[in-house]
Amino acid sequence: MSTRNTAIFDLDGTLLNTIQDLTNSVNYCMKKYGGPVYTCEEIREKVGNGIYVLMEKALPDGRSNPNYDACMKDFPVHYKEHMLDNTKPYDGIIDMLHTLKEHGYKLAIVSNKFDAAVKGLCKDFFADEIEVAIGESPAIHKKPAPDTVFQAMRELNVKPENCIYIGDSEVDIQTAANAGIPCISVNWGFKSTEFLKENGAIQIVSTPKELTESILNQ
Missing domain, CATH: 1.10.150.240 (Putative phosphatase; domain 2)
Structure with a gap:
């Protein structure tokens, strides 16, 4: 199980x-x-x-x-x-997060964006869904080092075997590998399917609905 x-x-x-x-x-x-x-x-x-x-x-x-x-x-x-002029969640993201929460999932953000912006955007868009948000700061090694992922695990009180990482780039694939956890890559972001495959993506999804199903079936 x-x-x-x-x-x-x-x-x-x-x-x-x-x-x-x-x-x-x-x-x-x-x-x-x-x-x-x-x-x-x-x-x-x-x-x-x-x-x-x-x-x-x-x-x-x-x-x-x-x-x-x-x-x-x-x-x-x-x-x-x-940072709020044009930024918004991709279509279907909020529904995906709600579904994961309904299934008892703990949720976090780990980003290479500077920490103040990460925490601010999380509060603006995902305050009801996401418990932990960690960005780049001088105090901790950024991705693809696993340090920020491990910090999120500590704050959520979970272990690597409990976690899966989701991202849109080669940095995210490398980060998940360095943290010893599975990675699901999304192709609606900043990198193409071909690029993701060339950089070691094992599982690629095309919609938040497909992502929800993939996470719940891990």
């Missing part, structure tokens, strides 16, 4: 469509400091490893760019002010 009773989710591209607001905040910094302006599709290819890597990929010459530190100061401020 399965002992799975906990679902740990990535945030951006998995539960929330955040790409427009992320793009707007990147472009705010680019325009302010003379960098290139990006489309949502271009930013989609750069996200997944936190804002330090996102800005490194966005700025010409990356962290060697003389404006890198200024962008890293301005981006979180602008994003926190505007």
Whole structure:
């Protein structure tokens, strides 16, 4: 009999469509400091490893760019002010979370987005469903290190054998492997089915309804 009773989710591209607001905040910094302006599709290819890597990929010459530190100061401020402008859950996500809760599941978010934004977005959209939300901070190694996943387990008082991880990127696949738990990949987020397969995805779902069934059948 399965002992799975906990679902740990990535945030951006998995539960929330955040790409427009992320793009707007990147472009705010680019325009302010003379960098290139990006489309949502271009930013989609750069996200997944936190804002330090996102800005490194966005700025010409990356962290060697003389404006890198200024962008890293301005981006979180602008994003926190505007992260609700266009962001919303993907269709079917709230119903999925409700169903899992009805089946007794504990739910958490583990993201590489900076911690204040993760906790804020969780409170804004999922306060009734998700008990724990952990983002990137200097105090803990980010994904694909398993540290934030293990922290979520501690806060929920569960063990790895109780958990499954759900995400939309190669970082999530690697994180689940490093944590020693199964991973379900979703293809409605920032990475394609082909990309996910090339990066080791074992199980890929296309709708929140399909995801619900997959989680409950683990």
